[in-house]
Amino acid sequence: MTIEDDAVAGATLELLEARLHRLTYLLTGDATWSGIPTPPPKPASLDETVSRRLQQLERDLGKLSREVPAVRDMIQLHDTFPDLIRPTPPRTTPETLTTQNLASIVLAYASAFPETASRLSSLNDLPVPDAEASAALVALQSRLDALAQIQEDQAGEVAELRVRSARALQRWYEVGVVGSGECWAEWEGRLGGVEREVRRVEVLRGRREREV
Numbered sequence: 001m002t003i004e005d006d007a008v009a010g011a012t013l014e015l016l017e018a019r020l021h022r023l024t025y026l027l028t029g030d031a032t033w034s035g036i037p038t039p040p041p042k043p044a045s046l047d048e049t050v051s052r053r054l055q056q057l058e059r060d061l062g063k064l065s066r067e068v069p070a071v072r073d074m075i076q077l078h079d080t081f082p083d084l085i086r087p088t089p090p091r092t093t094p095e096t097l098t099t100q101n102l103a104s105i106v107l108a109y110a111s112a113f114p115e116t117a118s119r120l121s122s123l124n125d126l127p128v129p130d131a132e133a134s135a136a137l138v139a140l141q142s143r144l145d146a147l148a149q150i151q152e153d154q155a156g157e158v159a160e161l162r163v164r165s166a167r168a169l170q171r172w173y174e175v176g177v178v179g180s181g182e183c184w185a186e187w188e189g190r191l192g193g194v195e196r197e198v199r200r201v202e203v204l205r206g207r208r209e210r211e212v
Contacts, residue, residue: 073131077138 025037065072
């Protein structure tokens with residue numbers, strides 16, 4: 001192993017150690033006088049480990065869903081429509097804003113904080129909708145989808161009827177109006193020819209009568 005490899009390995013270990021210290025500080029929020037984060041205390045028993053606490057939370061949630069119908073309906077609603085409840089995407093503060101800019105933005109909306117707090121407090125007085133009514137509304141989703149499909153099909157049929165009506169109108173114009181005009185023109189031409197023939201015959205007859 002060369003000196004360069006040793007340097008790379010040492011730098012990698014230092015970076016890993018720095019990241020480990022950051023994670024430790026995020027977990028504990030405490031550090032010694034030298035700046036080294038205080039390690040988290042070891043669990044006193046097996047029940048205080050993360051895996052056991054997660055299992056306990058799952059058991060409590062299952063018990064709560066069995067005892068409270070609203071929680072059971074909410075879990076069923078989430079399982080049926082997972083896209084209905086989406087987590088809020090995290091937002092990062094723009095790095096271009098200074099502390100004064102951020103403070104001015106917060107102070108600009110300071111007057112809205114009491115109003116928002118009062119509105120949030122008033123939500124406690126609102127009655128919770130009946131779970132059966134909410135479940136009935138959710139059950140109507142399939143019928144609404146079917147009605148939307150029917151409406152889409154009807155819109156397609158109406159569009160097709162419009163096209164057919166336009167074609168029928170064009171055909172009527174070509175046959176009824178233009179064709180009738182051509183027919184009248186042909187008849188008028190024939191009548192003109194007959195009139196000329198009649199006049200020619202009358203002229204010949206008049207000449208013969210004068211000769212006699």
